[in-house]
Each structure stands twice: as C-alpha cells, then as structure tokens.
Amino acid sequence: MTADLVILNASVLTMDDATPRAEAVAVEGNRILAVGDAASIRALAGPGARIIDAKGATLLPGFVESHLHLFSGAYGQTLLQLADVQGFDAMQAAVRAFADAKPQEGLLFGQGADYEILGKGTRLDRHVLDQMCPDRPLAVMAYDFHTLFANTAALTAAGLLHGRDLPVGSEVVMGQDSLATGELREKFALLPVLELRSSGGREMLGMSGIEPPVPPTQAEWREDVDVLKAGLRFCASKGITSMHNMDGNRHLLELLRMVENEGDLIARVSVPFHYTREMPLSELDRASSMAADFTGDKLTSNRVKIFIDGVIESGTAAMLAEYTDRPGHKGEPIFDAASFAEAAVAIDRRGMQITVHAIGDAAVRIALDGYQAARVANGPRDSRHRIEHIEMIDAADIPRLADLGVIASVQPLHAPQGESPTTRSIGPDRARQAYPWRDLHQAGAVVAFSSDWPIVPVDPLLGIQTALTRQPHLPSLPDQRLSLMEVLKAFTCNGAYAGFMEGHTGKIRAGMLADLVLLDGDIEATPPDKIAEMGITLTLCDGRITHEA
Ligand SMILES: [Zn+2]
DSSP: OOEEEEEESOEEEOOOTTSOEESEEEEETTEEEEEEOHHHHHTTEEEEEEEEEOTTOEEEEOEEEEEEOHHHHHHHTTSEEOTTOOSHHHHHHHHHHHHHHOTTOSSEEEEEEOTTTTSTTOOOOHHHHHHHOSSSOEEEEETTSSEEEEOHHHHHHHTOTTOOOOOTTOEEEEOTTSSEEEEEESHHHHHHHHTTSTTTTGGGGGGTTOOOSSOOOHHHHHHHHHHHHHHHHHHHHTTEEEEEESSOOHHHHHHHHHHHHTTOOOSEEEOOEEOOTTSOGGGHHHHHHHHHHOBSSSEEOOEEEEEOOOOTTTTOSOOSSOOTTSTTOOOOOSSOHHHHHHHHHHHHHTTOEEEEEEOSHHHHHHHHHHHHHHHHHHOOOOOOOEEEEOOBOOGGGHHHHHHHTOEEEEOGGGSOSSSOHHHHHHOSTTGGGBSOHHHHHHTTOOEEEOOOBTSSOOOHHHHHHHHHHOOOSSTTSOOOOOOHHHHHHHTTHHHHHHTTOTTTSSSOOTTSBOOEEEESSOGGGSOGGGGGGOOEEEEEETTEEEEEO
16 A cells, blocks of 8 residues: 655645544545554555655635535626626626627626625616616626616617516516516526527526537537536636535536546536426426436436525515515525425435525525425434525524434525625524524534535635624624534545535545645634735645645
8 A cells, every 4th residue: 555645744634524624635546545653654655656745735625616506606707797886877887898809709797796796776778888888788687696686788689678577586677668677587587688699698597407409519618627627726716626406407517528538627526406496396306317317426417406586686585574675575585495495205206306596584484394204204214304505594403403404505605705796685683583694503403515606706715814804794693603624524534424525525534535724824823814915825625635825
C-alpha cells in the first residue's frame, strides 16, 4: 500500500467525531489511504508520489453543495449580469452594452436583479424597461428566479401584453390600463418570455420537469456540454466535490453523462426528476426510469423535486398567517395538503427521496404532513425526505423534522441581513419563526447548508462566513447561528448524509473516497468576517485534482 499523494502539515478537520483532528492524509487512487500524523503519513508515500506541504492550512472533506441549479448557473454566466448594478443609469448602460454585444439574440436577458434595483421602494415595469431598450425584447429576472420583468416588446412577442389565464401560483400582473405591467410571477408567466431566447431556454427546462420539445441539434449538445463543463470547473474552484442539483430532467442527465464520457465530470452530481402539479402520478414512471438508468458513483438520480409554494417577495410563499404588508393575503400553495400527500405517498412507495421547496410556514406544514402520510402508508424507512429553504416554520412543526427524519436544507445567504421587503412581509410578530436554523439543529434535525446558485453566488466559503456572521434581523430575536464546526458539517458530512453518501464522502477517514479541499489558511484562526477572502489551494474529487490555485 503506497500513496500517490500525501498532504502533510495540515490542520485536518475530519468531520469525524471519533478522530476529529489530524495533521496529514494519504491518498491512493480514488480513496483515502490513511489519516494521521505527518511522519507516519510521509512514510506511506510511494516513489513519485506528490507531496504537498499544507503549511498549517485547513484540510476539509470536499464541500457538498446541497442545493444548486448547475445548468442555469453555468449558463447564466453568459448572460447580462445585474447582481451588482444599482440605479437607472447604471442599469441602462449595462443593458445597452449587452444589446450591442448580442445583435442576434432573440431576448436580451438579464439576471441577478434586486427587486429594488432602481432604488428603495421602486419596482421595475415595462415602461422603465422600454426607456432602456424600446426596440428589442428585454427581460430581467429577479435574483430569486421567481419574478421576471419584461419590456413591451417582450410582452408583445410572448403574447402576454393583454394578460393570460394561468395555473394557480403564476400571474401576469395587470395594470390600471388593462395591459400587463411587465411583472410576471412564477413559472407559467415566465415561460412564454423565456421561449423568446435564441437558446429556447433549454437550461431551464429542468425547472418544469419537461424534456426539450424539439431534440437539440448536435451543435446545441456541444454548446450545452461545454457550458456544463465550465460550470463544473467553476464549482471545483470553490472547493465543491459533490452537488445536489435541484432541477432536472433526463436531458440534463444525458448531457452530464456525455461530460462524464469525455472525462470531465469533476464532481458527484445528483439530478432529480421535477414533478409538477399538472402531471398525473403516472409521470413518476419517468422518475423511476431516471433513477434506474443513472446509478454511478458520480452521476445519480433517485430523487423527485417538487415546489409547494413560491417566495415571500412576490407574495407566492404560502403562510399560516397573513402577510404584514398585504392585509388578507396568505399566499396560495401550489400543492394543497391532499394533493401533496398523494404525491408523497406515491413517490415514497417507489423508494425515492422527496425534495420539496417550501418557504412559507403553511407550505412547510404541507410538506411535513405529506411525509408523515407517506410513512403511515408505506411504513417507516430510511427515506431522508428533505425540505428546501424553510424560511418560516411554525414552532409546533420544528420537532417534526427530527421525528420524521426530514432534512432541513437551508441557505445562509437567503436569511435577511437587516430590514428588507421580506422582513416587512413577515412582520415583527412572526419574526421569531423565520430562518430558525439553530432551533432546527437543536431539535435534532440534520441541517445541510448550500447556496441555491445562481440565486446567490456558489461559494461555500462565503456561505460559511455568512452563516457565522449572521445577525438577527430584529434586535429582539435570538441568535440563530451555528458554531464553526457545525457550519462546516452543514457544508460537508450533513450534505453527504442528505445525499445518502455519508459512507463514501463528507468525512476524512481511511477508506472513504478522496474528496478533499485544502484552503489557503487556517479557517479556525481566520476572523469569521474574513473567511470569504480565503482561497482554495486544492480541490480533489475522487482522488483527482480538479482545481489547483
Ligand atoms: Zn433552488
């Protein structure tokens, strides 16, 4: 037994409670050969082995990014970026420069926009977008991907200017003049505009669980595979070795298989089937066949993603009490309790993991009730169903996650930092029930952290910093932060557990897969507000170096 790679003089945080610390790690092939002190590990190095002196820097299990949208994140890097743009003049300049650079593009598409990009208390509409771009379709996605703002040309081309009846949860917002204002809420309002894009919006089909209506051409396959490879390289540069994609269809799995066949699948990727309200339960056959066809140690399925509600900002999150800033409005769930329970029982019976988006406390309750119904109907099993986001949860529901073995998959960067439109909707009386991660952790739920890229940057170090520095958004609220070790677990072994991979990755232990990340400093000695400035020296996935600074 000889190692091909040894890392010496590291501060190894193994995430393994039995032996939490070490100073060196040896890797042989795609496995961790040994973990221990520098002298014994150095002795394992074979001739020609690579020897890395970490100089005291932190070595962690590779980060598990438990919630992201790889395809749209990767594709989004080619779009008009508005995350750092504020004010009319700056936005207009960005739009015009992008339009000049893309003379052939069917839809000028911006993303990452703040809801108040033009200033506090403002809202985008078609008129202001027409001022920036009167002659070509322009649409701007809010940073959370739940609301799209379109100009008149885009609304006209999409056939939405005079409104449209849409399924529950989606809305073309209408103005006093009986024409669309330009604000489009949720999927079915967004899709007609997104279809104007020259790409046809292929990277977003997985959000609706549909396959490309027209088979992509050879050139489109090539383009998409290359976009995914660039996205994977970007994630590796952030120390990520496993990712749970949160939208999916068979097409994405096939694209990723092509990436794998070309030797470039440099992370473990799990892709769900996206089940929607409109689908009959028989559509779950597609989920089962995806699960059966993708069972590698890198590329897997066996998971179903469902949206139970929308987001607080657009009033589409389903709440138990009315929004403070919208009297009488609680938000409609996309799935009511009975229809979600029916779906949960059917999916659970197929042996698949269920992952639901539930932001409002009414949606979270529907999720928990559905998981409970599945347990009653099918008997208890190690199902590890998940709830994504949990921005509001009733106090009575908090212990139910641990009772039902449900994973709390939450995003540090989604918690408001100070007052915001979100906190105004929640209001002070119910603020105690918002983003209560420490409460969930203390009640015994497995808490997994992630980004939700491209809604926020995909960067676990930024996530760690944000989790450690989060302040209550009202002074009266308790501290909901976790400790550094708990936060690191939420980005490593807890994510591995959420993905049924805890026996293989997420901890540094002999025999486990060699998924590792070496930072450029000692994270325990770094002030929490400086962690995002740390660099990634080396990422190793499956024993292979996938990033090196
Ligand atoms: Zn998401």
